[in-house]
Amino acid sequence: MxxxxxxxxxxxxxxxxxxxxxxxxxxxxxxxKVIELDLAETDAEAARASVTEMCEKLLANTVIESYSVEIA
Amino acid sequence: MxxxxxxxxxxxxxxxxxxxxxxxxxxxxxxxKVIELDLAETDAEAARASVTEMCEKLLANTVIESYSVEIA
Known part of the structure; x- marks a missing residue:
């Protein structure tokens, strides 16, 4: 958002x-935006860390956008 | 989605x-996409019905998109 x-x-x-x-x-x-990722990673905490890094590096424009990560 | x-x-x-x-x-x-609406409506069920109608009429292209409604 x-x-x-x-x-x-x-x-x-x-x-x-x-x-x-x-x-x-x-x-x-x-x-x-909502971005749904299917990950090979099975550990929830590792997945969360990885997705947070993806958000910071590519998925979110952190200057103007906030983001949250949900693991399903 | x-x-x-x-x-x-x-x-x-x-x-x-x-x-x-x-x-x-x-x-x-x-x-x-995610669309956040602030509604004057205070009844959750009425709000859900109203938002579902908004999705059908404007917010979603139901030919190619699915949608879900969450009331917070």
């Missing part, structure tokens, strides 16, 4: 479009 | 880039 305070024009466009379609009561919309 | 069987070139590009960066053991990558 974009960090709080970073303008989200895509989310704002969605909010506007929902209003046009008659959906009232939508106060704010933020749009982000 | 894109439905299974629908080609995901963005996910494929991420998988390739992770390989280039030396992350081994990434078997598959799928990329999707």
């Amino acid at each position: 974009l960090k709080n305070g970073v303008l989200d024009p895509q989310g704002e466009a969605v909010r506007h479009a929902l209003g046009q379609l008659g959906f009232d009561g939508v106060e704010a919309v933020r749009q982000g | 894109l439905k299974n069987g629908v080609l995901d070139p963005q996910g494929e590009a991420v998988r390739h880039a992770l390989g280039q960066l030396g992350f081994d053991g990434v078997e598959a990558v799928r990329q999707g």
